[in-house]
Amino acid sequence: MSNAIKYEKIGDIAVLTAQNPPVNALGVDVRKGLLAGIQQAENDGAKAVLIYGDGRTYFAGADIREFGKPMLDPGLPDLCNRIEASPLIVVSSMHGTALGGGLEVALSSHYRIAVPSAKMGLPEVHLGILPGAGGTQRLPRVAGTEAALDMITSGRPIKAGEALEKGIIDRVTEGEPREIGLAYAQELLDAGAARRAVGDMPAPEAIDFDVRYETLLKKGRGQLSPATAMRAVQAACEADSFEAGIKRERELFMELMNSDQRLGMVHAFFSERAVSKLPELKGVAPRALADIGVIGGGTMGAGIATAALLSGLSVTMLEMTDEAATAAKDRIAGNLQGAVKRGKISADQFEALTNQSLTLATDYTSLANADLVVEAVFEEMSVKKIVFTQLDEVCKPGAVLATNTSYLDVNEIAACTKRPEDVIGLHFFSPAHVMKLLEVVVADKTSIDVVATGFALGKMLNKISVRAGVCDGFIGNRILSTYRACADHMILDGASPYQIDKALTGFGFAMGPFAVADLAGLDIGWASRKRLAPTRDARERVPSFPDKLCEDGHFGQKTGKGYYVYEAGKRGGTPNPDVPALIEANRAELAITPRDFTDAEITRRYMCAMVNEAAKVVGEGIAQRPLDVDMTLLFGYGFPRYRGGPLKWADIEGLDGILADIMAYAKEDDYFWQPAPLLQQLVAEGRTFDDLNRENS
Known part of the structure; x- marks a missing residue:
């Protein structure tokens, strides 16, 4: 038995506990352990098997260390087929996230229970591939064609409540995954429940797949994985047997695995995670960030203020006149109303953000206690220098002074202050509360902890932060x-x-x-x-x-x-x-x-x-x-x-x-x-x- 899977027998139930922190990724040791655990349960005379994850989650997905490498035996498709084929009743108890291969393992189980906070999904299209361990064949059988297509082609994760409504799981229960799983498995045994393999269920209903294929290609601007994944779902509906559908899924999966698009999307996946991790910032503590100032309440400044408010920061918005300040507040309120409509914040939170966390000002002295000030004024060097000269006079020692310039020389801006080490470029993209990119522009004299603070702010604002040097236009x-x-x-x-x-x-x-x-x-x-x-x-x-x-x-x-x-x-x-x-x-x-x-x-x-x-x-x-x-x-x-x-x-x-x-x-x-x-x-x-x-x- 692999160390990644703990085996124990409690009465008639064999318990397979995943112990592969931090996210119980489905690496080769986990796959070997699950396979051995199923076999041992059958040999031990167990009547049911419970699969769950120790720690913070069920199987969160594939092991990213195996990306781009040949999968070692047992492969995930074979493992899922073996779990489903077991003569014992197999139950998965889910908490945390069950994504990709994690959900495919759950779907190969015969019954599924989850805690209310659990999330599940098949996000493989974001890596340029499709679910390749039976996900495109099993999910449509339990959730129906349309619901499965929505999840598979969008990669969107759903919460346990929605999964219950769609028929993906059988029950949602509060409690520890081990305890609720054991109770559910025992209940099934006591009721004499039959083993229920998803692969034995009737094929789902077909739709007009050709029209949907063209729609997906157009929506994805040529991205192949969603449209190809749809063809795999089509096989679930139209193939002569479940096994034939599985075979077609594997063919389409390998098509995408060998595509340039898969190379591009895997590169994007890893690069997105690596871009903000700079060796030079290891061990460097950022400066404290609680109160920030924003100068200029136009589209850009209002967007920056909105992003900061949504991240929990207090914002002082500086404009030149009361009228301009009021207009800036209206823009920010309009942005925040959008967040209310999308369910990101409540009406009460909207009131608190606009009336408590946001302060309007027309005097630079109002920025005296700000931890960081970012200007979003007119893109002209003479205007920027006036702003930074004023900030140099009123801001407290250690405050970070940031320019949102798109092109101008940050060194020249910093030189008009007595504290060039505190000056940095933070180039947001409009609308700043929506666009994910933040260029952190490091000038010649910018202090390393100021650089760390720029990246810390980017993380708070949920941005993809990229380090840039000074030149006309940066990167x-x-x-x-x-x-x-x-x-x-x-x-x-x-x-x-x-x-x-x-x-x-x-x-x-x-x-x-x-x-x-x-x-x-x-x-x-x-x-x-x-x-x-x-x-x-x-x-x-x-x-x-x-x-x-x-x-x-x-x-x-x-x-x-x-x-x-x-x-x-x-x-x-x-x-x-x-x-x-x-x-x-x-x-x-x-x-x-x-x-x-x-x-x-x-x-x-x-x-x-x-x-x-x-x-x-x-x-x-x-x-x-x-x-x-x-x-x-x-x-x-x-x-x-x-x-x-x-x-x-x-x-x-x-x-x-x-x-x-x-x-x-x-x-x-x-x-x-x-x-x-x-x-x-x-x-x-x-x-x-x-x-x-x-x-x-």
């Missing part, structure tokens, strides 16, 4: 400016904004670059171009058509017109008929004869520009690891998760081919297409970006 916006410039170049050379947006949403982006620009506001890019114009290299290709839109007062969604025209009450926009003429005039100015682009060429150039700039960002140390770039683009810029991030995509595509394409593009424009030294080095050494991640983990 995300610097790379954005490059791939966006590539898109502009393609327009000058013959593509249209609408073809580019279509090609890139086809690749899997949430939005194309021109729709994104309209959403963010075309005036932001306009201001950046004007700011950089005095130092611009004469060889740089800079189009004039975006500036013409701005000069005419068209800034995108907020003005109703940009690259697209937006009408009240309608989702999305329609192409602006004025834009093609602006582009044609710009081409005529530059004597460019337009040519056709295929969608594939558009995507390849766009991605090569992104990868090349990302490699420069890593090579210069602005991002410490390739995975930092990948997580920045995933969580802040709509990059498709199933591709893992631009540098994971590059590894999968092949770095040598990407470098070769960049060299070919450089024959047309050797200023823009300058190969990143790091990319050249990796190709020369036959290495990948993932190799760098492993070296720096």
